[in-house]
Amino acid sequence: MNASSAPLLQIQELTKDFGGLRAVDHCSFEIPQGSIFGLIGPNGSGKTTVFNLVTGFLEPTKGRVFFKGHDITGMPPHRIARYGIARTFQLVRTFNRMTVMDNLLLGVQHQRGENLLWGILQPPSVHQEERQAIERARELLSIVGLGHAVNEYCGNLSYAEQKMVELTRALMSDPQLVMLDEPTSGINPTLVNRILDYIRRLRQEQGKTFLVVEHDMRVIMNLCDRIAVLDYGQKIAEGTPAEICANAAVIDAYLGACVA
Ligand SMILES: Nc1ncnc2c1ncn2[C@@H]1O[C@H](COP(=O)(O)OP(=O)(O)O)[C@@H](O)[C@H]1O
Ligand SMILES: [Mg+2]
Structure with missing residues (x-):
């Protein structure tokens, strides 16, 4: 495998237990360079935990995380950031008096x-x-x-x-991978498109790769090249937006009817 075809981020059999609760259960996926990858699932399905495991805010019980081929599993957040991974938080953390x-x-x-x-x-x-x-x-x-x-x-x-x-x-x-935790939550639908355009332009003009944890299905279906679906911590499906919309297990667990 040469450098350009190797995935930028690779998670393998990632597992996280909180006491008796398995929040993430042997979850694996790969994110190609330059793509926008979505992670969806019902509330409590483990999305934020995956996010925190990748960025070093939590240590996995089992499994590994590779970034550009380097094993970054269990490293502290500041070291992972230096490798070229940046994140935002679900709730805004700007300094309003600056x-x-x-x-x-x-x-x-x-x-x-x-x-x-x-x-x-x-x-x-x-x-x-x-x-x-x-x-x-x-x-x-x-x-x-x-x-x-x-x-x-x-x-x-x-x-x-x-x-x-x-x-x-x-x-x-100038990170290579940008991880967004619900980038459009709490935002007026007319402004959501402005944020989505921004993300697309950053991918197109600056070659950024995105992992987007998102609750809003319309956002994910419009934005992402590939999507992984979590349910009770397990990945129950992965594919293009069209494939995910047509997946019976996903519809059962989560979607009901797919949004256009
Ligand atoms: N720090 C924690 N301690 C104990 N349980 C947690 C902790 N963080 C998350 N959980 C539990 O793990 C499960 C997955 O949570 P989370 O990753 O936040 O789900 P999602 O982001 O998909 O809504 C939930 O049952 C949640 O209550
Ligand atoms: Mg969450």
Whole structure:
């Protein structure tokens, strides 16, 4: 298998027990580079737990996680982030008393300029890194249509715009894999399309790969190339949106009638 055909993320037989409860049960899937992969299932089916296992917020009971061929199982979140995986949280975590730009610059905090010694010495390379970060923030904000809000306080933005700022912040470190926890939850349906367009453009123009945990079926069916379905922690189906819509086990467990 050569590098370009190898999956970006691979999870194998991932299992997580909370006491007597098996929240994730021998779950395996692969996410190809440059794809948008959806993870769906009823409430309590283990989606968020998978998400937390991949990002290092939880340690698996069994199973392995590989990113670009590296075994990242059980590594702490900051190390996994450095490999090139970024995440957002289901509930918005922007800093409302900071400007949009300052919120975005927090997304590159781990870079050299934040090191105390480098901060005191302020060599030219630090200034250059900061300039590059500012440029990147402006570029990303213009893609999302928030170019005008660079110096606005986050607290003055709508909830949907705050979610977009959070998504943009996750992209500041230039991750290869972006993991989104319900990116459109709590958002007015007319603004949902703006977020979906943003995700598509980031894939198309910047080659990003996405893992999207989502409750809203319309979002998932419209956005994803492939979908895995969880039920009681087990993967009961995987396929294209059309295949998932036609899958009897999925309809039984979850969908009822498929949404167009
Ligand atoms: N930290 C935890 N401790 C104990 N049980 C948990 C914990 N996190 C999740 N669970 C349980 O694991 C199951 C899967 O939860 P979760 O992954 O949040 O599901 P989903 O995101 O699909 O709604 C649920 O039964 C939930 O109550
Ligand atoms: Mg959840």
